[in-house]
Amino acid sequence: MTTLAQPVIQVRDLTMAYGDVDVLRGVDLEIHRGEIFALLGPNGAGKTTTVEILEGFRRRSGGQVDVLGVDPERGDDAWRARTGLVLQSWRDHRRWRVAELLRHFATYYPDPRDPAELLDVVGLTAQADQQVDRLSGGQRRRLDVALGIVGRPELLFLDEPTTGFDPEARHEFHVLVERLARDEGVTVLLTTHDLAEAERLADQIAMLVSGRIRACGAPSELARQAAAQAEVRWTAADGTPRRERTADASRLVWELHRDAHGPIADLEVRRPTLEDTYLHMVHREDGDTDAGTDETANGEAQAA
Numbered sequence: 001m002t003t004l005a006q007p008v009i010q011v012r013d014l015t016m017a018y019g020d021v022d023v024l025r026g027v028d029l030e031i032h033r034g035e036i037f038a039l040l041g042p043n044g045a046g047k048t049t050t051v052e053i054l055e056g057f058r059r060r061s062g063g064q065v066d067v068l069g070v071d072p073e074r075g076d077d078a079w080r081a082r083t084g085l086v087l088q089s090w091r092d093h094r095r096w097r098v099a100e101l102l103r104h105f106a107t108y109y110p111d112p113r114d115p116a117e118l119l120d121v122v123g124l125t126a127q128a129d130q131q132v133d134r135l136s137g138g139q140r141r142r143l144d145v146a147l148g149i150v151g152r153p154e155l156l157f158l159d160e161p162t163t164g165f166d167p168e169a170r171h172e173f174h175v176l177v178e179r180l181a182r183d184e185g186v187t188v189l190l191t192t193h194d195l196a197e198a199e200r201l202a203d204q205i206a207m208l209v210s211g212r213i214r215a216c217g218a219p220s221e222l223a224r225q226a227a228a229q230a231e232v233r234w235t236a237a238d239g240t241p242r243r244e245r246t247a248d249a250s251r252l253v254w255e256l257h258r259d260a261h262g263p264i265a266d267l268e269v270r271r272p273t274l275e276d277t278y279l280h281m282v283h284r285e286d287g288d289t290d291a292g293t294d295e296t297a298n299g300e301a302q303a304a
């Protein structure tokens, strides 16, 4: 058992190479009990590789990894039963009926959730007797989630969980994940491309770009880490639209007021969003001349 103080996931200097291609270049992560942690990053950044290493499905090249007090490379069945994976399991069980499949998976665990109650939680009670291959995409994904949590995992891995969800299903899913974390203390590691989803759900967000964590923190802290500036827009006295980026928006607005001797037309102050931060990080990586040996850029990002 992990204690409250001990992180559920602790990763130090994780590296991974496929052949001679470095995919993870020294990743550090610390995730605590009951936290919803989002791993964000562009295609090919190394998110799935990281998660597969944490799940114990892939051997790393180097570094230390501790998940629920165990090195995943040595995780046994008892350890595995404490983690939940949301996989596309239904693909292998097309002919099964929904409730039947859930009852079957429940038998794998020592203390499973009640399958009927779980169907209710994920909003699939009406589909209990339906064949899995007759479900809609969103309904299948909810079934994936039900299969992932039927064993009451302490740690839940969600790999792009809401792909294909309509807005209402996405909202219900977010409420469900929040309830698992807040009420039951389940730790959730989520990978997503959806910035709004990360911002809405995550306590902590790590941005992984080219195998390195470029920024990590609460959604509201990330913009500051990227040093992205606020943008002030207004219309000048001659009618020209103006815009300026500044680290001190209130000072700029004060100066505009002073110089205009009165109101400023169409004044708008736009704070950096998570999307600005994300694009800034990804763009900065594109500008690296040699990302493989650019330790300075990494050091700056970590210290920022």
Ligand SMILES: Nc1ncnc2c1ncn2[C@@H]1O[C@H](COP(=O)(O)OP(=O)(O)OP(=O)(O)O)[C@@H](O)[C@H]1O
Pocket: 018, 023, 041, 042, 043, 044, 045, 046, 047, 048, 049, 050
């Ligand atoms: N089994 C493998 N053998 C060789 N290279 C691989 C293997 N799996 C992944 N890669 C490469 O490693 C890099 C990271 O892949 P990974 O799937 O971890 O990225 P990702 O961040 O999950 O991307 P996406 O958002 O597209 O799912 C990519 O360049 C990919 O081509």
